[in-house]
Each structure stands twice: as C-alpha cells, then as structure tokens.
Amino acid sequence: MIIRIDYKLYDELAAYAREHLPEEACGLIAGTEEDGERLIKKVYFLENIDHANDHFTLDPREQMEAIKDMRSLGLKPLGNWHSHPESPSRPSVEDIKLAFDSKASYMILSLMSKEAVFNSFHIENGEVTKEDLRIISEEYYY
C-alpha cells in the first residue's frame, strides 16, 4: 500500500504532536483511495482522553464528528495516527492488540530522537506490515 501525505500536513501533525509533549497526541486521517493507493487530504487532531505519555484513546464522540466531517467533504476515513514521545515509530504490543480495523492505516510518529520519524502500518490479525509512506509536495510527487 502506498500512502501519501503532503509535507505541509505532515509538518502540521508533527508540530501538534510536539506541542502536546509529554503526552501522546492522536487523531484520524482522511482522504482518497484509488487503485490501492491512498492520499491523505485532511488530518484530524483529536483529544487523547488518557492524557498519558505512554497511552492514547480517541474520544468516540469526537471520532464520530470527524467521520461526519469527512463525509461532508467527500473524503474517506483512512485510519488513525498517534505519537510515541519516547519510543520508536513502530506499533507496540498494545498498539497491535488494539488494532481492530484491518482497513485502517495505523500511522505512528516517533519523537524519541531529535528528528521525528513517521511510519504507517497495516495491522491485521496481529500481523504488522509496513506501508509505503511517502511525504510529498507538488514538486516531489512519487
């Protein structure tokens, strides 16, 4: 699966996650899907109702509002994202255990080192597959 995000949206997401340190930040992603390729067109910033540095939970009511907004914009829910303030950009045991939607892309931004690392994963029946995440611009689209 190729999943693309414009660098401006990515910068916005990373800035939001940094602003919310030391807590994990989280949200949803929406966009389009064609021929097995996903393009993120909107990032949703939702409250981490756990307010913890090692755990996140999305608020179902905010989740529902975001999904309604996606529909109104003609976008498809593509998955979720969250930050790992102190660990790598890979799904933890708990992330895998709590990944119930096999259609979703699970995106993880690691802030453990100076440079943020962003990856996207498909998780199904406990199996994790790294997706081909591409941070793009109009000039550098691949």
Place this chain on the structure above:
Amino acid sequence: MTITVAGEKKEYKDGLTLPELIEAENVETPEYVTVSINDEFILTENKATTVLNEGDSVEFLYFMGGGQ
C-alpha cells in the same frame, strides 16, 4: 426499509435488529465497535435488542487506542 450505514443508503428488511445488521455488514470484531444510531451511542447491553427503523443513520466506530 431504507437506512443509512456509514454514510451510505441501504435497503434492509423491516424489523432488522442491530446484531443482524452487524453480521450483514461484516463488521470486524464487533465487540470492540461502538455503534451510534442517529448520533446516539448504543449501550453494549442494549446492542442485542436494538431494532432499526426506517430512516435510521448508523455508524460503526472502532475503538482506537494504544500505547507505546
């Protein structure tokens, strides 16, 4: 009857129950799915007995959470 499921209008038999809809829609891991009908969340203990009505709008929301 016509109901809206995840934003899409669909035809189902009258008297359709929520468990029947969950099965028909192939909802994965339904025990971890929050259901809303017309913007109202359905309590887990009421899922088995909830009956859909004409014009209802249903959303299935997966629990989304994790830890590092």
